[in-house]
Amino acid sequence: MRILYLLFPLLLLLVHSAAGERDTGEMAEGEPPTLGLADAGSFLEPTNREQCQKENGYCGFVKCRFPFVIKGKCSTFFFCCQNLWG
Numbered sequence: 001m002r003i004l005y006l007l008f009p010l011l012l013l014l015v016h017s018a019a020g021e022r023d024t025g026e027m028a029e030g031e032p033p034t035l036g037l038a039d040a041g042s043f044l045e046p047t048n049r050e051q052c053q054k055e056n057g058y059c060g061f062v063k064c065r066f067p068f069v070i071k072g073k074c075s076t077f078f079f080c081c082q083n084l085w086g
Contacts, residue, residue, distance in 0.1 A: 045080070046072035052080035 046052040049059050052074055059074035064081035072080035 046074070049074045049078075052082075055080075055082060057082040 046055055046057065052059055052072060055071070057071060057080045058068075059078040060068070060081040061078055064070055064079065067084050068081035069084050070079045071082040074080055
């Protein structure tokens with residue numbers, strides 16, 4: 001009875017992961033292809049230094065200073081930082 005509170009989150013995790021396994025990968029009639037956009041990210045976000053600078057951003061190492069937020073990636077550890085208010 002003491003470990004019941006530890007087993008409950010495990011049960012929820014198993015139920016949650018089992019719910020995602022029902023996708024067969026087949027499209028329904030008339031359904032447009034998704035091209036895996038949920039996994040690939042947005043096509044509009046900058047993916048390199050040139051695109052970031054073209055969109056009035058800069059490449060910051062690991063994080064951005066306060067008025068800036070992460071809007072894309074320049075490389076592995078450098079993120080495209082753009083102004084929060086425009």
